[in-house]
Amino acid sequence: MTKGESITRRTVLKKSGLAIATVVMPIPIKTIPNNSEMKEKNEFDVIIIGGSYSGLSAAMALGRSLKKVLIIDAGDPCNKQTPHSHNFLTQDGKTPAEIASLAREQVLKYKTVSLLNDIAIYGTKTNEIFEIRTRLGELFLGKKLIFSTGIKDIMPKIKGFAACWGISMIHCPYCHGYEFNGQKTGIMSNGDSAFHYAQLVNNLTDDLTILTSGKANFTEAQRIKLASHNIDVIEAEIIAVEHEKGMVEKIVFNDGTKVQFDAIYGSRPFEHNSEIPMLLGCELTEQGYLKVDDMQRTSVKGIFACGDITTPMRSVANAVYTGGLAGAALNMELTTTTELF
Ligand SMILES: Cc1cc2nc3c(=O)[nH]c(=O)nc-3n(C[C@H](O)[C@H](O)[C@H](O)COP(=O)(O)OP(=O)(O)OC[C@H]3O[C@@H](n4cnc5c(N)ncnc54)[C@H](O)[C@@H]3O)c2cc1C
DSSP: TTTTSSSSOOOOTTTTHHHHHSSOOOOOSSOHHHHHHGEEEEEEEEEEOOOSSHHHHHHHHHTTTTTOEEEEEEEOOOTOOOOOSSOOOOOOOOHHHHHHHHHHHHHHTTTTTEEEEEOOOEEEEETTTEEEEEESSEEEEEEEEEEOOOOEOOSOBBTTTTHHBBTEESSSSHTTGGTTSSOEEEOOOHHHHHHHHHHGGGHHHHHHHEOOOSSSOOOOHHHHHHTTTTTEEEOOOOOEEEEEETTTEEEEEEOOEEEEOOOEEEEEEEEEEEHHHHTTOBBOOSSSBBBBOTSSSSSSTTTTEOOGGGGSSOOHHHHHHHHHHHHHHHHHHIIISOOOO
């Protein structure tokens, strides 16, 4: 492995296979040597699993502190389908890939940082050292771990929905709302969540409709408020989304009607891309995120986490912020505990 360079082996990553790969027990491709046989090249101060915005940000803080860092990244960030990323200073309107590529270039200039394109499939802790095994059969040892593996949005079984996700089916008004201002907009949600979206985006358009896809579940006060802002509610079940290259054209309902829309808001349930933090004992919050303290420490000593797996405040800016904080806090922990300064 060349320090400061990306390893070029291609990871065979089927989109649907990532979560599964991280749950099932690993089948080591190579014979795993014991600790004493490990070569120094496979030993790191910190192993960062997930090398998108949050993981790279953590790596930058650690690389600038001359810590020996390995980033393992499967190369499958959650925002890959969105044509342009917004609301991140200096990079507004760039493609997600452009932002990630520039970040990788800058981080890998630090000679103590290496990046491996692979999938971490198993982790364990022996004698205060973490062992991480990968899909390609590698075994790496780290004094500390950072998880920045992100989350996967679970798509509904509505034909056409997934193809529009991140293009005209949007979860975040700050990321993509401006681009659809003044246009015919739907909110695919119900109850408090739908009402919250309505409050957030009401000023962006005069043409707002809530699509509950089932019986509406609003309080009387919410109904009055929605009506006072001329926000219609359609309760018919949604069965399909007609679109052109991800741009919504019509929502199709089970009663045979079709209604034209330009954009639809809605959030999705999620699952973790990697189960390794949970296998290592990291606790989750009630909402299902990794529980971290104000320095991005998880509930397991020596394991930090950052980015989307730790918070519902989902944005590139927040991923970069929490990554930088995890890197700095972990660097301090390495200095004070491992190196006994
Ligand atoms: C459709 C969509 C559009 C968005 N648009 C915007 C926007 O315009 N502006 C904005 O600020 N935010 C936007 N966001 C939010 C933003 O993309 C996320 O907050 C950000 O990507 C989170 O960064 P992350 O590093 O935590 O995770 P991710 O970017 O999701 O990256 C996680 C990385 O970890 C890797 N990984 C996972 N498991 C493993 C494993 N076991 N081994 C190795 N690697 C692994 C993945 O392959 C991936 O590379 C959008 C999100 C979505 C879903």
